[in-house]
Amino acid sequence: MTINAFSHNIPEKTFAKLNREGEFTRLAVSPGIINKHYTPAQFQTIAEVVGARGAIKYSASYSILLSIPTIELTTAKRKLEKVGLYIAKQGQIVAMKACxxxxxxxxxxxxxxxxxxxxxxxLEVPSRICINMNGCASACYNAVYDDIGLVYQKDSFDVYLGAVPMGKHAQAGELFMKKVSVQHIENLLQEIIRVYQERAYQKEPFYKFYKRTKDADFWQTIKCYENSSADSSRV
Structure with a gap:
């Protein structure tokens, strides 16, 4: 039966439609970076802060999108955080998600x-970057399809860069480094972000930056430095 599956294909309250009638702000909320389980109290609070005027939308980025009257935003945030919901930061920043x-x-x-x-x-960057952390080699939350994909196994990470997440040219990122130790992964990510901050064009997406520069010497310098640091730590 398809009574509910196809009965309402076009939503009545999209974010764009709401903003034609008033000023609304969109929040992306979730139970946390790792936790994916909502509680009944959290859903009750979501319904309360959205109310009859706003809207709720499921997102493919592991969160729920809430359209809330902007005038009620401060109160809404306080209520959402009180029940343990994480509100994702917006803008041209480094964002993080995980399996x-x-x-x-x-x-x-x-x-x-x-x-x-x-x-x-x-951290501020030329265009929003998503780091996707997956906790085992299965990588079932598709880490390799985000700007920086981290796949953990046996005290180390495989690091993937430059995925094109959508569109007709969508593709997984390239394996940049294998078996980066837990002790060195932060330094590596800091260096990747630094070169993007310093060398990317304004609002240049990370995948375009990586494609444009992946043969540049600074990428090899980063690889060599991290590999030498890892080797020295084993001595």
Missing amino acids: DFCDGDKMEAAQITEELYQQLEG
């Missing part, structure tokens, strides 16, 4: 994920 670590059964990379979030989330 659910097999619903918490494979948490080996959880600590370094939190440390990377604390150090990197919100």
Whole structure:
């Protein structure tokens, strides 16, 4: 039966439609970077802050998009955060997402994920970058299809760069480095972000920057430096 599957294909309250009638702000909320499970209290609060005027939309980026009257934004944020919801930062910044670590059964990379979030989330860049952390080699949350993909296995990361996430030219990122140790992954990411900040054109997406520059000497310098640092730490 398709009674509900195809009965309402065109939404009545899109973000664009709402803003023709008033001023609305969109928030992307989730239970957290790793946790993907909402509580009934969180859904109740989402319904309360959106109310009859706003709208709720499912997002492909592991979050729910809320369209809220801008005049009510401060109160709405306070209520959402009070029930433990994470509100994603917006703008031309480094953003981070992750898999659910097999619903918490494979948490080996959880600590370094939190440390990377604390150090990197919100850094200003020419165009928004998404770092996608996946906690095992299955990479079922498609880390290789984001700007910087991290796939964890055995105390190290495989690092993928330059994915084209959508469009007719969509493709996975290229393997940039294998087996980067937990101890050195932050330094590597800081260097990747630094060269993007310093050398990209204004608003140049990361995949275009990487495609334009991937044969440049500075990428090889980063690889050589990280490899030599990793080797010296094993001595």
